[in-house]
Amino acid sequence: MTINRRRNEIIKIIAEIIIGIALTIAVGFIIDYIITAFLPHYISYEKLINEGVRAIIVFVIGFMIASSFIKYIELRIKTTKASLYGIALIVRIVIYVILIAIVLTIFHVSVTGILAGSAIGGVVLGLAVQTIATNLLSGLFVSSTSTLKYGDVLTVNSWVWSVNTTGKIIEVKTLFSKMLTKDGNIISMPNSALLGSSAIVEYKDNDGYYNYPIDITLNADVPLDLVISRALKTIDNTRFYISSKNGSTNTIHVIIRFRDVTEINDMIDNINRIIDRAYWDVKNNMVLFGSYATAISDDYYKILVSLPADVSPGRIIEGAGGLGIELYLVSKNGSTNVYMAKFRSSRGMEFDISDVNTRIDDLYQKLKKENN
Numbered sequence: 313m314t315i316n317r318r319r320n321e322i323i324k325i326i327a328e329i330i331i332g333i334a335l336t337i338a339v340g341f342i343i344d345y346i347i348t349a350f351l352p353h354y355i356s357y358e359k360l361i362n363e364g365v366r367a368i369i370v371f372v373i374g375f376m377i378a379s380s381f382i383k384y385i386e387l388r389i390k391t392t393k394a395s396l397y398g399i400a401l402i403v404r405i406v407i408y409v410i411l412i413a414i415v416l417t418i419f420h421v422s423v424t425g426i427l428a429g430s431a432i433g434g435v436v437l438g439l440a441v442q443t444i445a446t447n448l449l450s451g452l453f454v455s456s457t458s459t460l461k462y463g464d465v466l467t468v469n470s471w472v473w474s475v476n477t478t479g480k481i482i483e484v485k486t487l488f489s490k491m492l493t494k495d496g497n498i499i500s501m502p503n504s505a506l507l508g509s510s511a512i513v514e515y516k517d518n519d520g521y522y523n524y525p526i527d528i529t530l531n532a533d534v535p536l537d538l539v540i541s542r543a544l545k546t547i548d549n550t551r552f553y554i555s556s557k558n559g560s561t562n563t564i565h566v567i568i569r570f571r572d573v574t575e576i577n578d579m580i581d582n583i584n585r586i587i588d589r590a591y592w593d594v595k596n597n598m599v600l601f602g603s604y605a606t607a608i609s610d611d612y613y614k615i616l617v618s619l620p621a622d623v624s625p626g627r628i629i630e631g632a633g634g635l636g637i638e639l640y641l642v643s644k645n646g647s648t649n650v651y652m653a654k655f656r657s658s659r660g661m662e663f664d665i666s667d668v669n670t671r672i673d674d675l676y677q678k679l680k681k682e683n684n
Contacts, residue, residue: 324380331373374411378404460484460506465522465573468501470510477501478524480573494576521569524576527555528564528587534594536562542590550583615665616642617651617672623679625649631675637668 381403460481467478468491479493488500506512515522530539540552555565564587568579617639619628625641628651632639638654653668 370414371411374407374414378407381407460489465515465517467513467515468506468510469513470505478573478576492573494573496574518569520571521549522571523567523569524579526566526568526580526583528566528584530562530564530587530591532557532560532562534591536564538594539587539590540564542593543586547583547586613656613664614652614654615668617653617669618648619651619672619676621647621649623676623683625651627679628672628676631679632672635671635675637671639672 462481462484464481465479466481467476469476477491477493477499479491479499481489482492482498483490487503489503489506490498490500492498515524530536536554536557540554543552544550549569551567553565553567555563557563566583566587568576568583570576570579621644625644628649629639629641632651632653640652640654641649642652643650651672653672655664655668
């Protein structure tokens with residue numbers, strides 16, 4: 313099917329060329345006959361009229377050939393119209409230059425003389441339009457090589473401007489490309505800066521989501537794994553990694569998932585608030601309850617409980633087990649026994665610590681009465 317279409321386009325181009333040549337010759341004879349037979353008083357303008365009509369025919373046929381040739385290229389390289397834009401522009405420019413040369417020849421204007429006479433002017437003009445030409449060529453490469461495509465989500469790191477720009481490409485044109493930034497603004501970026509003066513980070517589409525990395529730095533005065541554990545309880549679709557630790561600060565590398573670039577700022581704000589709240593929760597608990605406020609991996613907490621040694625540790629530990637409290641004997645100093653109680657916090661550490669201490673004290677009082 314595609315081969316037949318390509319063949320048809322080639323035949324169409326050849327036919328248009330033949331028709332153009334035939335029309336040009338035929339029109340010359342027709343104009344000569346009409347002026348000689350019916351309009352003899354216009355015979356002095358015959359040459360000018362003939363040349364003008366031929367020039368019009370050349371332009372019309374040239375436009376038709378350009379369109380057919382571009383369709384043939386599209387079928388040949390099997391690309392999208394967005395990628396074809398740069399190639400199409402080059403083809404049109406070449407064909408239009410050829411058409412202008414043919415028209416000038418029809419009017420007996422020396423193309424060679426024009427080219428020779430315009431050499432110095434061309435150099436001056438080239439210097440004047442250097443920036444535009446650079447952007448034009450960059451735009452052709454950007455569109456034809458699919459470096460940038462509509463809908464791409466990326467970050468542009470350019471040494472032309474100091475701020476990294478993250479957003480979604482919404483338009484790719486010859487001189488400028490437009491991006492919808494994460495701030496909701498639309499910026500136009502010169503293609504020359506994108507192609508020659510920038511490093512581009514493209515975000516991969518994973519089932520409609522994109523991954524965006526941020527780094528969050530915290531003071532190293534609290535256990536980092538506890539901060540991450542608390543943060544994960546209140547957020548989904550986010551991955552946390554410990555990026556670095558230098559003694560005074562810890563850095564968390566966070567990967568957030570988003571669908572639209574305009575969501576990024578809100579998600580960054582939310583992540584920072586969650587991490588900050590988790591950090592201060594852990595820090596406040598450690599100030600209140602000391603190092604025993606540290607959580608282990610399964611979210612159990614541990615505290616030390618001191619009791620008089622007049623009740624045997626075995627009975628205390630056994631009774632605590634009946635209450636659902638894991639109790640371990642840590643030390644004995646003659647008059648006092650120190651136990652470590654391990655429990656899972658459900659309402660808040662301060663409430664649970666008070667509850668555990670109260671229940672163990674009640675257990676001790678009960679066992680002490682039984683001894684008496």
